[in-house]
Amino acid sequence: MDSFTFTLQPHGGKPMYEQIYEYIAGEMWAGRLRAGEKLPSRRSLAAHLRVSQNTVDTAYGMLAAEGYVRAVPKSGFYACALERLSVQPAGAEPEPAQDAPASPPGRDRFLYDFRTDTVDTSIFPYTTWAKLSREVIAGGDSLLNRGDPQGDPPLRRAIAKYLHEFRGVNCSADQIVVGAGLEYLIGLTAQLLRGMGKIALENPGYERTRRIIRNCGGDTVCLPLDRAGLRADSLPGDGVCAAYITPSHQFPTGVVMPIGRRMELLAWACRAPGRYIIEDDYDSEFRYAGRPIPALQGLDQHGRVIYLSTFSKCIAPSIRVAYLVLPQDLLIQYRRVFGAYSSTVSRFEQQTLARFLSEGHFGRHLNRTRLLYRRQRSQLIQSLTGIGLPFEILGGNAGVHFAMRVKNGMTEHELVQRAADCGVRVYGLSEYCMVPVEDLPRSTVVLGYAGFSAADFQRAAALLKQAWMP
Amino acid sequence: MDSFTFTLQPHGGKPMYEQIYEYIAGEMWAGRLRAGEKLPSRRSLAAHLRVSQNTVDTAYGMLAAEGYVRAVPKSGFYACALERLSVQPAGAEPEPAQDAPASPPGRDRFLYDFRTDTVDTSIFPYTTWAKLSREVIAGGDSLLNRGDPQGDPPLRRAIAKYLHEFRGVNCSADQIVVGAGLEYLIGLTAQLLRGMGKIALENPGYERTRRIIRNCGGDTVCLPLDRAGLRADSLPGDGVCAAYITPSHQFPTGVVMPIGRRMELLAWACRAPGRYIIEDDYDSEFRYAGRPIPALQGLDQHGRVIYLSTFSKCIAPSIRVAYLVLPQDLLIQYRRVFGAYSSTVSRFEQQTLARFLSEGHFGRHLNRTRLLYRRQRSQLIQSLTGIGLPFEILGGNAGVHFAMRVKNGMTEHELVQRAADCGVRVYGLSEYCMVPVEDLPRSTVVLGYAGFSAADFQRAAALLKQAWMP
Numbered sequence: 001m002d003s004f005t006f007t008l009q010p011h012g013g014k015p016m017y018e019q020i021y022e023y024i025a026g027e028m029w030a031g032r033l034r035a036g037e038k039l040p041s042r043r044s045l046a047a048h049l050r051v052s053q054n055t056v057d058t059a060y061g062m063l064a065a066e067g068y069v070r071a072v073p074k075s076g077f078y079a080c081a082l083e084r085l086s087v088q089p090a091g092a093e094p095e096p097a098q099d100a101p102a103s104p105p106g107r108d109r110f111l112y113d114f115r116t117d118t119v120d121t122s123i124f125p126y127t128t129w130a131k132l133s134r135e136v137i138a139g140g141d142s143l144l145n146r147g148d149p150q151g152d153p154p155l156r157r158a159i160a161k162y163l164h165e166f167r168g169v170n171c172s173a174d175q176i177v178v179g180a181g182l183e184y185l186i187g188l189t190a191q192l193l194r195g196m197g198k199i200a201l202e203n204p205g206y207e208r209t210r211r212i213i214r215n216c217g218g219d220t221v222c223l224p225l226d227r228a229g230l231r232a233d234s235l236p237g238d239g240v241c242a243a244y245i246t247p248s249h250q251f252p253t254g255v256v257m258p259i260g261r262r263m264e265l266l267a268w269a270c271r272a273p274g275r276y277i278i279e280d281d282y283d284s285e286f287r288y289a290g291r292p293i294p295a296l297q298g299l300d301q302h303g304r305v306i307y308l309s310t311f312s313k314c315i316a317p318s319i320r321v322a323y324l325v326l327p328q329d330l331l332i333q334y335r336r337v338f339g340a341y342s343s344t345v346s347r348f349e350q351q352t353l354a355r356f357l358s359e360g361h362f363g364r365h366l367n368r369t370r371l372l373y374r375r376q377r378s379q380l381i382q383s384l385t386g387i388g389l390p391f392e393i394l395g396g397n398a399g400v401h402f403a404m405r406v407k408n409g410m411t412e413h414e415l416v417q418r419a420a421d422c423g424v425r426v427y428g429l430s431e432y433c434m435v436p437v438e439d440l441p442r443s444t445v446v447l448g449y450a451g452f453s454a455a456d457f458q459r460a461a462a463l464l465k466q467a468w469m470p
Numbered sequence: 471m472d473s474f475t476f477t478l479q480p481h482g483g484k485p486m487y488e489q490i491y492e493y494i495a496g497e498m499w500a501g502r503l504r505a506g507e508k509l510p511s512r513r514s515l516a517a518h519l520r521v522s523q524n525t526v527d528t529a530y531g532m533l534a535a536e537g538y539v540r541a542v543p544k545s546g547f548y549a550c551a552l553e554r555l556s557v558q559p560a561g562a563e564p565e566p567a568q569d570a571p572a573s574p575p576g577r578d579r580f581l582y583d584f585r586t587d588t589v590d591t592s593i594f595p596y597t598t599w600a601k602l603s604r605e606v607i608a609g610g611d612s613l614l615n616r617g618d619p620q621g622d623p624p625l626r627r628a629i630a631k632y633l634h635e636f637r638g639v640n641c642s643a644d645q646i647v648v649g650a651g652l653e654y655l656i657g658l659t660a661q662l663l664r665g666m667g668k669i670a671l672e673n674p675g676y677e678r679t680r681r682i683i684r685n686c687g688g689d690t691v692c693l694p695l696d697r698a699g700l701r702a703d704s705l706p707g708d709g710v711c712a713a714y715i716t717p718s719h720q721f722p723t724g725v726v727m728p729i730g731r732r733m734e735l736l737a738w739a740c741r742a743p744g745r746y747i748i749e750d751d752y753d754s755e756f757r758y759a760g761r762p763i764p765a766l767q768g769l770d771q772h773g774r775v776i777y778l779s780t781f782s783k784c785i786a787p788s789i790r791v792a793y794l795v796l797p798q799d800l801l802i803q804y805r806r807v808f809g810a811y812s813s814t815v816s817r818f819e820q821q822t823l824a825r826f827l828s829e830g831h832f833g834r835h836l837n838r839t840r841l842l843y844r845r846q847r848s849q850l851i852q853s854l855t856g857i858g859l860p861f862e863i864l865g866g867n868a869g870v871h872f873a874m875r876v877k878n879g880m881t882e883h884e885l886v887q888r889a890a891d892c893g894v895r896v897y898g899l900s901e902y903c904m905v906p907v908e909d910l911p912r913s914t915v916v917l918g919y920a921g922f923s924a925a926d927f928q929r930a931a932a933l934l935k936q937a938w939m940p
Contacts, residue, residue: 121614130607137600144591144786180650180790180814187657191685208810215661215807217687316614318817320650337685340678344650347788349816 016051020059025068028079035081039069061289067228067258080260111423112460116252116401116448120376121316123368128361129352136351143347151178151323151343152350158357159323167284168294169307175331177324180344182282182310183212185324188338189278189306190218192330196274197241202230204432204440206251209244209280222435225250229257232264242276242306243268247296248284252432252446253403254395262296269304276327281309285366287398288374303327311353313400314366321345321353373400373450376457380449383461389468394441401448403429405441408468415445418467424460486521490529495538498549505551509539531759537698537728550730581893582930586722586871586918590846591786593838598831599822606821613817621648621793621813622820628827629793637754638764639777645801647794650814652752652780653682655794658808659748659776660688662800666744667711672700674902674910676721679714679750692905695720699727702734712746712776713738717766718754722902722916723873724865732766739774746797751779755836758844759867773797781823783870784836791815791823843870843920846927850919853931859938864911871918873899875911878938885915888937894930 027033039045042060046053060077063069069077136143150156156173163169179185190213193199199213203222210220223234223243230245243265247257269275279296287293297307310322326334343350356362377397384391390407406415412428419426429444430437452460497503509515512530516523530547533539539547606613620626626643633639649655660683663669669683673692680690693704693713700715713735717727739745749766757763767777780792796804813820826832847867854861860877876885882898889896899914900907922930 117616119615124614126607130604133603133607134600137596137603144594144788145589146587146787180654181812183811184650184654184814191687194685194687211807211810215664217661217664312812317616317812318614320812320814320816337681340681341653342651342782342787342790344654344790344814346790346816346819349819 016049017055017058017062020045020049020051020056021062024059024063028068033079035079037079038075039077039079041076067260067262080258110420110425111463112452112456113425114401114427114447114449114460115425116427116446117317118448118451119313119317119400120369120372120451122451123365123372124316125361125365129356132352132355132359132361133348136348136355139351143351147343147347147350149339149341149343150174151176151345152347152354154358155350155354156323158354162357162362163295163307163325167281168298169325170298171307171325175325175327177326177334178343178345178350179322179324180320181312182280182308182322183208184344185308185322186212186278186280187216188334189308189324190216192334192337193241193276194218197239199278200230200235200240200243201434202245202250203434203437204252204429205244205246205434206280207432207434210434224437224439225253225255227255228261229255230261230265232261232268235265235268237272241274242278244278244280245296246280246282248281248287248293249396249399251282252401252427252429253441254393254399254401256293256396256398259293259299262299266296266300266302266304269300270302276304276306276330278306278308281307283313283399284309285314286370286373286400287396288370288377289397297325300327303329306330314369315353315356315362319349319353321349376449376452377402379454379457380447380452380461383454383457384464386458387461387465387469389461389464394444400450401446403441403444403446405444406468407443410443410468412443412445415443415468419445419464422463422467424463424467426464486519487525487528487532490515490519490521490526491532494529494533498538503549505549507549508545509547509549511546537726537730537732550728580890580895581933582922582926583895584871584897584917584919584930585895586897586916587787588918588921589783589787589870590839590842590921592921593835593842594786595831595835599826602822602825602829602831603818606818606825609821613821617813617817617820619809619811619813620644621646621815622817622824624828625820625824626793628824632827632832633765633777633795637751637779638768639795640768641777641795645795645798647796647804648813648815648820649792649794650790651782652750652778652792653678654814655778655792656682656748656750657686658804659778659794660686662804662807663711663746664688667709669748670700670705670710670713671904672715672720673904673907674722674899675714675716675904676750677902677904680904694907694909695723695725697725698731699725700731700735702731702738705735705738707742711744712748714748714750715766716750716752718751718757718763719866719869721752722871722897722899723911724863724869724871726763726866726868729763729769732769736766736770736772736774739770740772746774746776746800748776748778751777753783753869754779755784756840756843756870757866757868758840758847767795770797773799776800784839785823785826785832789819789823791819846919846922847872849924849927850917850922850931853924853927854934856928857931857935857939859931859934864914870920871916873911873914873916875914876938877913880913880938882913882915885913885938889915889934892933892937894933894937896934 042053042056046056064071067080069079071077153173155178156176159176160171160173163171179188186209194217198219198221200221200223201210202225213220221240224231229247229250230243235243247262249256265277269277277296281295295307297305304327307325311319312322392405394403394405412430416426416428427446429446430440512523512526516526534541537550539549541547623643625648626646629646630641630643633641649658656679664687668689668691670691670693671680672695683690691710694701699717699720700713705713717732719726735747739747747766751765765777767775774797777795781789782792862875864873864875882900886896886898897916899916900910
């Protein structure tokens with residue numbers, strides 16, 4: 001492909017880099033730009049389109065981050081196959097066996113705990129929430145009565161609108177089930193799928209998910225990851241009815257699943273009836289470079305994706321509202337099996353949240369929170385750089401945690417244990433392995449950075465300097 | 471037993487009828503008043519204790535309602551056996567087979583629907599709730615963060631105190647698990663017991679409970695009732711790990727389980743390890759004659775009772791807060807299996823409810839609600855009596871529904887269908903049977919009366935007159 005023949009709309013609603021991004025992705029979807037074809041050089045495209053080279057850089061960067069294209073050093077950008085993206089095998093050397101399972105540190109309390117499940121609630125707009133809450137309570141008696149088992153329609157409509165606009169999820173309010181937290185909804189999903197087959201899980205991944213599924217009588221199988229996330233070729237042909245994945249920001253490695261892998265997984269789900277992808281989009285709101293990758297659900301033409309997300313991470317953990325988007329066939333089954341269940345969320349809270357969403361408070365809050373977490377992320381990186389620590393961050397620039405490979409010669413076990421001895425809790429990557437992983441990135445620890453101040457990071461970094469660079 | 475030798479304390483905290491009730495029940499527990507012994511006549515006891523005969527009547531009535539004693543017409547009151555209370559077999563003739571499963575009426579909408587799951591929220595103290603809610607929100611940031619997985623300690627302490635004072639439940643706040651509705655907690659219980667054996671259910675009973683248990687991979691068995699509730703002798707020796715019962719007011723028959731049957735069920739649970747009673751105390755707050763019967767949990771000395779109840783029925787269905795009281799062994803297992811689960815209830819709502827309880831609002835609300843439901847119950851009975859309908863109410867004077875045997879010669883099926891044809895939905899007793907019951911009381915319908923006005927009852931009764939007494 002030598003030239004692009006489309007017109008930029010400089011005064012249109014969208015930034016020009018997005019227009020370029022969308023055009024090229026569109027050409028690929030249409031089959032006009034094929035796998036292996038080279039994209040025009042950044043300089044020539046910038047000249048051709050009369051935009052700055054930065055604009056083209058941004059668009060190419062987004063395409064690369066999402067797996068549409070890959071950069072070949074000193075050559076340029078090449079289109080990837082959408083259904084069969086060639087991914088590099090995980091290049092890490094095997095961790096010595098004796099270090100693989102990090103023994104839990106021998107301290108109960110830490111000065112700093114980089115746990116990944118903290119949410120910074122310091123910028124939550126209390127007064128707005130309280131005001132909406134009061135309005136809802138003043139609004140009338142009817143809210144005391146039983147509501148719709150799937151959740152109050154105004155909330156579900158607001159969620160559907162948000163999902164469409166911000167996550168590219170295509171669904172009607174009808175397909176949404178509101179529930180008291182992701183755990184409840186993962187359990188519900190496991191119950192819906194019970195008897196259909198095992199649920200495949202990312203390993204390393206959420207141990208909690210495995211536990212919930214097993215508690216509900218479901219069976220699981222742990223599958224390996226590579227640098228593109230869950231390996232689609234590891235999914236067995238039989239016996240597995242669903243793959244539970246975190247494509248926006250894999251937990252805990254931070255891998256952003258490229259578009260090619262997404263399509264591979266969808267293809268697996270479409271290959272036989274009764275197969276589903278469970279897409280846990282848990283912190284997709286927090287992406288700091290480029291725009292968010294659309295959800296897998298939005299790529300799905302055949303009703304194979306169960307989409308899950310929560311407000312607990314982006315509002316506050318104590319606001320227990322999560323939601324499930326069900327494909328049509330499971331929606332029918334859900335209504336048959338769970339139709340008599342009452343909603344698990346207070347209607348007052350549902351209505352408060354519906355207003356919070358539809359009046360734009362949520363969007364503003366998300367923007368503030370995104371800025372805050374981006375700042376916290378860069379402050380942590382700065383503090384670690386400041387102590388002269390050699391490290392490399394794995395995964396994408398997103399979320400509220402990262403996995404970091406420390407290059408000081410210590411094993412993961414030593415990193416975790418010495419940090420603990422200095423009063424800092426960091427989490428070894430192997431702590432998230434439900435079954436041992438042979439080629440796990442070595443010397444890698446996971447740090448959640450939400451809720452810390454710049455001073456916290458500096459003090460924690462000073463302790464880590466003692467621990468890791470004695 | 472010819473005379474009582476105890477001293478009444480006329481100026482003590484407790485009403486005198488309660489003192490008499492407690493003394494006699496205590497004598498029975500101590501073995502000093504044995505099964506079959508006759509109690510002193512009401513007149514002679516009143517003279518002996520220098521109280522009015524009404525006071526003795528009330529005490530004897532309570533003892534009879536709770537199964538401690540039974541009245542023999544024209545003879546007097548006799549003590550029952552506590553562990554082996556002789557219960558009369560259900561005296562109803564078998565329903566003709568063709569009428570047993572009431573086909574659902576062919577109307578989608580009714581002018582009056584006597585469903586049993588309505589709650590009258592007209593007297594809910596909104597302004598108080600809103601005020602507490604505002605106070606809680608103003609109280610600080612910390613509530614936005616993750617709380618205790620079992621529920622916030624102030625709420626659990628308030629629940630433990632309430633349960634002890636009002637329901638005779640002996641538990642510490644530690645044993646309480648707060649969750650978003652009974653369904654969630656029944657599911658959790660089923661998951662806790664999974665693999666241990668089947669769960670026995672009352673039949674007729676809550677179909678919903680069976681569904682929840684089965685959805686979680688548990689197995690159930692439906693057992694018959696008699697006039698004392700679930701027949702303990704129907705519990706198999708093997709294969710059943712728990713019996714789910716509603717002893718305060720059996721759903722839907724309204725049977726108040728007598729003390730003897732309670733002890734029989736407890737004895738069954740104690741006879742082998744790994745056996746439990748699941749006591750669903752769902753509308754125990756609404757008892758209109760005598761004082762509430764203490765919960766089975768309070769009679770249990772061996773940690774065999776899992777106690778369940780909810781605030782959705784006594785505050786509002788949209789306030790999704792229910793709770794579970796676990797015996798020690800299951801508490802340990804719960805923490806092992808579910809310890810990582812977040813609470814399903816918003817902490818704001820938990821704290822609001824904790825204040826609502828501890829500041830006495832709940833007690834006052836309960837008193838108002840009890841009066842309201844008692845009035846609604848008697849208004850419905852008056853309206854039905856007013857149209858000249860011959861009927862008899864089964865079960866105790868409690869709850870927000872009753873089962874009523876209509877003596878107009880119609881079958882249950884005819885009663886339900888003709889009422890539907892006149893725009894009134896009543897529920898056939900057989901609709902609550904999960905498996906067919908041979909000796910089900912015939913011509914019996916179930917009516918929930920919460921939320922109706924006196925005028926509603928009169929209009930509905932007028933329609934039922936057309937339907938049932940043409």
